[in-house]
Amino acid sequence: MSPIWPLVVLTCSSCFDLILGSHELTNVAYSKSVTLSSALDNCPGSKAVNGLFGDYAHTHMEKSPWLRIDLAARYRIHEIEIFARNDGHGHQLHDFDVKVGEEKYDMHLCGHFTGTAYNGQRIAIWCPHNTVGRYVQVQIVSGSKNWMTPAEILVWGVHVY
Template sequence: MPAMMPFVSVCLMLACLWQIQSSQGHPSDLHNVAYNKRVTVSSKHPHHGGSKAVNGLFDDFATTDRERSPWLRINLGRNYYIHEIEVFARRDCPHCGKQLHNIDVKVGKTKDSMRMCGHYSASARPGGQIAIWCPYGTVGRYVQVQIVRGEASHLSVAEVIVWGKRK
């Protein structure tokens, strides 16, 4: 029986570590607070509306029309502590990553009081993930992703995941 003790100790330690972490290495108290929430876009595309950015599916996408500084805004419905925002590029075509470039990611308690969480200055790879960590204590109801530099462009995203917890 004493020979089993190291094995049991390792199993207990692994179980504790698993409990602390949830999917994608996030603490277990964080959840995707954007899932199936209301999305507004700066311009509407007839077949790829904003709701497709928060439906949990990575094989479809939301997109704006071609314009300068296009944006997508998620209404979380209430204030949350926001930890991280992941933006996923389309993977269905080789040039789709260029439709997600030079983005600002902002969070705010109102649409008029958005604060910067982070900026990504390159173009995404097709199917690529952009992870933006917000400053500690960031609270907001709205999350906005916006292209802020370059020529007129579409803003296309496969999915936006907002890791947060109730305030």
């Protein structure tokens, strides 16, 4: 029989903090640096980690667009939540890989979403046990040309010293 861990949700300035057992998980992506494979002028990557669900980051239409968050330190990553736009364009988020790595060019698959998101959908990707990294990348992996337009990305983790 598996142990049951208490789960408590508290509101805070970085969306939410989660307490799972004795480890406090925080949204470690909040206000961090974001790079897009390409970007529209009024929709920079920073809009994907600003705590607001009504705006969004937006790439140009291209083959396999991606978004990479630099967490600026090493974290044990527990879960990554990706939220689709809620303005009639949620379908632009589809068929993507989520990767985590300590180096931006050496990333490991954390999870995959298959299908098309609906407006405002929350997509939870649970990383394998003891996934550690500084970078988180979300990349559309299907279709000839796509936009990457997430409303918000939350990365739940614990700082690793």
